[in-house]
Amino acid sequence: MTPEQEIKQAALQRGGDQVGIAAVSRINECAPPGHRPDDILIGAKSVIVLAGRTTPRGAWRSPDYRTHYNNRDFPRVRTGIAMAVAKFIESKYGYYSIGQVPPPIGFNPSLSFKLCAEMAGLGARSMAAGILLNRELGLLNFAVCITTMPLTADQPMADSVCPHPSCVELWQKHKSTPCLDVCPECLSGELEGERIKWMRYDRRICSTRAQNEGMGALQRIVLEGTNEPDPERRKTILLGSFSRAVMEAVASGNVTGQCSECVRVCPIHREAQKLTAKMPTAEQLTEGNAQGRVV
Ligand code: SF4
Ligand code: SF4
Secondary structure, three states: OOHHHHHHHHHHHOOOOEEEEEEHHHHHOOOOOOOOHHHHOOOOOEEEEEEEOOOOHHHHHOOOHHHHHHOOOHHHHHHHHHHHHHHHHHHHHOOOEEOOOOOOOOOOOOOOHHHHHHHOOOOEEOOOOOOEEEOOOEEOEEEEEEEOOOOOOOOOOOOOOOOOHHHHHHHHHHOOOHHHHHOOOOEEEEEEOOEEEEEEEOHHHHHHHHOOOOHHHHHHHHHHHHHOOOHHHHHHHHHOHHHHHHHHHHHHOOOOOOOOHHHHOOHHHHHHOOOOOOOOOHHHHHHHHHHOEOO
């Protein structure tokens, strides 16, 4: 087994659904100074990108959005997987590695995980909130391990994934797509033939709609609660069911980045959430692990 295969297998065994490798030199052709892997780890040569299903497939079948949110478990475990891979590389191969990039999210993250994942061939940009999609997993969620170890990189996908043929048909008839229909406030764009002509995702609107149980909400509750002169209203703000939900979400790391309603209606994502009648055998899974591709 090559070092690349061994590292990928280690990542898959610890809970990643797919894993790819990107060269730092390739990422640096697109990432601006200050947001490159070697700004974070001196001498970085490779980025191992771990992709996971955000939730088990069943979570997309719940009519209760809280069930869906609470089943978003990959974002909770992804850093642990990346950290385990970093330690594996350091102990087995003797190259400096890290598994956490602060801050990984927000309006000015240190590194674009999406860019790393594109370069690692895991997915391609879509009209739905600019997220990366692939046909096996649909919506992708990421963690990265940055290492000074030179590794053979995977190649970006040759073909785009979005738009789905049904979206092309819909565009020809109605000049819209399912994702644009669901969220016209945040999303806009046009298709040209079977490709995206242009797209815009307004993350400022998206974050205020979707990130209503995160750290920002907690800070707002504290500010509004302490400024509220009426004791009964103050009590409701600080001790009510909304503040409890926010504190539970922050304490358990169950923070929602996006509501994903634009993804829920995406035919590529919907197909990826279907359980096939015949699941892969243990032998097929082992073989898939060795190749770094497991559905
Ligand atoms: S995640 Fe939600 S708010 Fe954000 S673009 Fe999609 S549908 Fe709109
Ligand atoms: S619904 Fe999915 S496939 Fe169709 S345009 Fe939107 S993101 Fe692309």
